[in-house]
Amino acid sequence: MAFISTRGGGPVSAPEAIVRGIAPDGGLYIPVSLPGLARADFDALAAMAYPARAARVLGLMLDGFTEEELLPMARAAYSRFADPAVAPVKKLAGRRFVLELFHGPTMAFKDMALQFLPRLMTASARKQGETREIAILTATSGDTGKAALEGFRDVPGTSVNVFYPLGGVSAVQERQMVTSQGRNVHVTAVKGNFDDAQTGVKALFGDPDFIAEMNRMGKTLSSANSINLGRLAPQVAYYLSACADLLSRGEITWEEGVNVCVPTGNFGNILAAWYARRMGAPIRRLICASNQNDVLTDFIRTGVYDRRRPFHKTMSPSMDILISSNLERFLWELAQGDTAQVTAWMDSLKRDGRYEITDQQKAMLKDVFYGGCADDARTAVAIARLWREEGCLTDPHTAVAFSVAEDYRKETGDEAPMLVVSTASPYKFAADVAAAIQVPVTDDAFAAAEALEAVTRVPAPDQVAQLRSLPVLHTRICEKDRMGEAVLAGFTE
Numbered sequence: 244m245a246f247i248s249t250r251g252g253g254p255v256s257a258p259e260a261i262v263r264g265i266a267p268d269g270g271l272y273i274p275v276s277l278p279g280l281a282r283a284d285f286d287a288l289a290a291m292a293y294p295a296r297a298a299r300v301l302g303l304m305l306d307g308f309t310e311e312e313l314l315p316m317a318r319a320a321y322s323r324f325a326d327p328a329v330a331p332v333k334k335l336a337g338r339r340f341v342l343e344l345f346h347g348p349t350m351a352f353k354d355m356a357l358q359f360l361p362r363l364m365t366a367s368a369r370k371q372g373e374t375r376e377i378a379i380l381t382a383t384s385g386d387t388g389k390a391a392l393e394g395f396r397d398v399p400g401t402s403v404n405v406f407y408p409l410g411g412v413s414a415v416q417e418r419q420m421v422t423s424q425g426r427n428v429h430v431t432a433v434k435g436n437f438d439d440a441q442t443g444v445k446a447l448f449g450d451p452d453f454i455a456e457m458n459r460m461g462k463t464l465s466s467a468n469s470i471n472l473g474r475l476a477p478q479v480a481y482y483l484s485a486c487a488d489l490l491s492r493g494e495i496t497w498e499e500g501v502n503v504c505v506p507t508g509n510f511g512n513i514l515a516a517w518y519a520r521r522m523g524a525p526i527r528r529l530i531c532a533s534n535q536n537d538v539l540t541d542f543i544r545t546g547v548y549d550r551r552r553p554f555h556k557t558m559s560p561s562m563d564i565l566i567s568s569n570l571e572r573f574l575w576e577l578a579q580g581d582t583a584q585v586t587a588w589m590d591s592l593k594r595d596g597r598y599e600i601t602d603q604q605k606a607m608l609k610d611v612f613y614g615g616c617a618d619d620a621r622t623a624v625a626i627a628r629l630w631r632e633e634g635c636l637t638d639p640h641t642a643v644a645f646s647v648a649e650d651y652r653k654e655t656g657d658e659a660p661m662l663v664v665s666t667a668s669p670y671k672f673a674a675d676v677a678a679a680i681q682v683p684v685t686d687d688a689f690a691a692a693e694a695l696e697a698v699t700r701v702p703a704p705d706q707v708a709q710l711r712s713l714p715v716l717h718t719r720i721c722e723k724d725r726m727g728e729a730v731l732a733g734f735t736e
């Protein structure tokens with residue numbers, strides 16, 4: 244199967260798309276065609292352990308990789324997950340289910356893909372004849388950085404440099420990053436905000452002197468960004484896996500199917516659900532849940548994408564986003580492969596901060612997607628109700644999804660089974676979760692986690708206690724225009 248760019252370039256093989264990350268024309272790589280799964284294929288998936296399911300799905304999606312070679316990679320990728328099912332589906336009242344994606348080493352769903360990506364990337368590089376070390380450079384607002392550090396930690400032939408805004412991430416997130424272990428990991432705090440760090444990384448990718456210096460050191464640059472095909476494909480696997488579980492347990496029928504509600508920021512996770520649907524998963528509507536940053540809600544309801552609005556800092560920070568980069572892949576579908584149209588929309592977004600799709604495209608979009616949002620007050624109410632009424636402790640991102648799933652049922656009367664995607668452990672955001680269920684807390688995130696565990700008796704992941712005692716290994720701070728020097732210093736120390 245070949246991959247082409249949403250802006251017209253290509254086609255390239257899966258290994259090439261994974262090594263490149265973004266297409267040279269600035270577009271995102273999309274599959275020219277997708278494999279189809281029949282009912283019996285879901286029965287087969289249900290009989291397998293999670294790594295075998297992932298290897299089967301990725302073997303179907305990625306040309307140049309066989310299921311046999313993917314299986315040991317998948318086993319290694321998911322060996323550090325606390326739940327043996329890796330991505331378990333749990334049942335709640337009212338035909339609702341939760342897909343738990345937070346049992347990996349960093350307690351957020353990004354591990355599902357970022358534990359796999361380094362293995363896909365090194366294998367892809369070998370297939371491409373690349374012998375240099377792959378040096379990953381990433382800016383993070385919190386969750387991605389730690390997931391990348393854990394994913395690439397001690398992976399031969401790679402190194403990873405993460406930049407985070409000094410004072411711009413949560414206490415737990417900062418502690419997770421500065422205590423990172425591994426011979427090939429580097430963490431630097433940037434004096435600036437997330438945009439400064441992001442702009443700095445982008446500048447390094449375009450800096451010929453820096454690239455030449457890296458090449459002299461035997462390194463080539465790459466990115467672990469969520470637009471990488473190697474992050475998207477492992478996400479498709481867990482939707483097919485969840486549907487296989489629900490079908491085999493008799494919780495859903497092939498005919499009726501299941502609605503899926505995803506807490507959304509960059510549109511990567513929900514896009515994977517859409518690909519799973521295209522590959523034959525019995526998924527009905529895709530419910531896109533946003534926090535107060537409701538640019539996607541408006542887009543799905545009106546067909547106008549308009550980023551010119553205030554940016555809100557919320558208690559679900561991983562969804563505080565106004566430009567959802569993975570949406571470009573769905574726009575290509577809406578435009579039915581018209582890459583000039585996609586390019587025009589993206590130019591218009593850059594130039595005017597907005598674009599609008601046609602009436603026919605609006606109808607196509609609404610046929611599959613429903614968009615809704617919940618602010619912090621409603622999120623806190625959802626956390627409290629889920630805990631009080633169902634004994635289900637949820638993090639703020641997941642609680643946004645529960646709120647919107649309820650709105651969807653009220654507004655449409657569609658009472659079909661509902662799968663809500665849970666993207667983080669409540670302990671990663673313990674202070675806000677504790678406050679929402681009225682556990683008295685101080686500002687200290689670790690004290691909040693202890694109090695939450697004492698009151699709820701929901702066991703905290705081992706990482707929480709470990710984080711407190713791990714030594715701080717990374718103390719480098721740099722000016723926002725000196726990030727290249729920080730990278731080189733890290734390599735020569």
Ligand SMILES: *Cc1c(COP(=O)(O)O)cnc(C)c1O
Pocket residue numbers: 351352353386469506507508509510511512513561562640666667
């Ligand atoms: C990254 C993240 C999201 C948003 O996922 P997208 O793929 O960017 O839409 C939601 N919840 C959590 C906890 C995250 O870390």
